[in-house]
Amino acid sequence: MCLDLAASMCGSTVNKSEAIRVAGVNKKVYTNGLKxxxxxxxxxxxxSIKEMGVQFGCTGAVTLAEECLQSYIKEYNNKSCAEMDFGTSLFQAASLCAACRQLKIKVDRVKLKEVCSVKHKTFDRLVTELEKHAEKIQGAKKVVKQKRSKTLLDEIERQIEGMYIFI
Structure with a gap:
């Protein structure tokens, strides 16, 4: 693992499968240890959330994820005085996952969990909390769609349809 880290810092690569074999552990243990x-x-x-959105193919959820995380940060800062680093991959991935759930966009949750390398319970608990914020934000954004007024083009189409009826 140290060799892998040293190589990545120097801009070189290491054969991951060979490194896992030499380490004598499975891929999950190796990845968690490396992280x-x-x-x-x-x-x-x-x-960033944007980079994860591109990586996982859910760019449509990026704005909601960012708003959701900001809302969570505000609530957390109001409740607690302790400093928390919300820039970590855990919060980024969890907010993206919560936004995807809210918008019903499919995303690979297992790979999202691997990005932040935390336990499933921890990730799921944070996603559940962030989903509450996403629901509030989405609820505030839902507006009753108004019927659009007729435009000149609509009126012309209606006239043309009326002409075909008489022909």
Whole structure:
């Protein structure tokens, strides 16, 4: 894992399957260990919600995810005085997942969980909390659609249809 981190810092690559075999662990343990080392050494790259949206093919949920996370941050700051780093991949991925659920966009939750490498319960609990904020935001955005007024083009089409009836 250390060799993998050193290689990535130097811009080189390591054969992951070979590194996993040499480490003597399965892929999940290796990935979680690698993420833990990155976190301890503060080497992990911050991934934005927009980047995750592009990566997972759900760019339509990005704006809602960002609004949802901002709402959650406001509520959290009102409740607690403790400092929390909301820029981590956990909060980014969870808010994107909550937004996708709210908008009924399919996204691979397993891969989203892998990005932040946390336990399923932790991720699911945070997604549930963020879904509440997404519902509030979506509820506020829902507006009754008004019937559009007739335009000149609509009136011309109506006249033309009326002409065909008499012919």
């Amino acid at each position: 833990a080392f990155e976190s301890m050494l503060d080497l992990q790259g911050d991934v």
